[in-house]
Amino acid sequence: xxxxxxxxxxSGEVAAARPSGRQPVIVLGxxxxxxxxxxxxxxxxxxxxxxxxxxFLGAVVPPEEFISAAKESAADAILxxxxxxxxxxxxxxxxxxxxxxxxxxxxxxxGGILVTDPEHWPETEALFKGYxxxxxxPPQTKAETAISxxxxxxxxxx
Numbered sequence: 001x002x003x004x005x006x007x008x009x010x011s012g013e014v015a016a017a018r019p020s021g022r023q024p025v026i027v028l029g030x031x032x033x034x035x036x037x038x039x040x041x042x043x044x045x046x047x048x049x050x051x052x053x054x055x056f057l058g059a060v061v062p063p064e065e066f067i068s069a070a071k072e073s074a075a076d077a078i079l080x081x082x083x084x085x086x087x088x089x090x091x092x093x094x095x096x097x098x099x100x101x102x103x104x105x106x107x108x109x110x111g112g113i114l115v116t117d118p119e120h121w122p123e124t125e126a127l128f129k130g131y132x133x134x135x136x137x138p139p140q141t142k143a144e145t146a147i148s149x150x151x152x153x154x155x156x157x158x
Contacts, residue, residue, distance in 0.1 A: 029057030087114035095132010111137030
């Protein structure tokens, strides 16, 4: 069943769905069999400093755990890290799974070393956007970039 919230796509509509004054909530972790935790930990602290409530899942997180945590926390966004090059496998149906779970309104961000056979970045970015991710970041992206983008996407900044 589609609720009004699940069909919201525009950042202004998403912001309207969040009760006024509620701290924005993100779910953050490293997907699949990836045990790399440093980047996610840096993001955790940066997003907390920026005023977000972070539900931190750690490393080696199956997609279903991201989805469950997002539903339980009424998350505004899911941030997925993948540093071991298996993003094609781990993330291929992530967006569809989120929509099926009623989370079509939740912003999906992905970053890291996403593929083992590096393509030109625009090709890699397009692949993962095709999987349903709203924003896709290459390695070495600064936390401030993702924070700024998410604030814009959630209608928290001009």
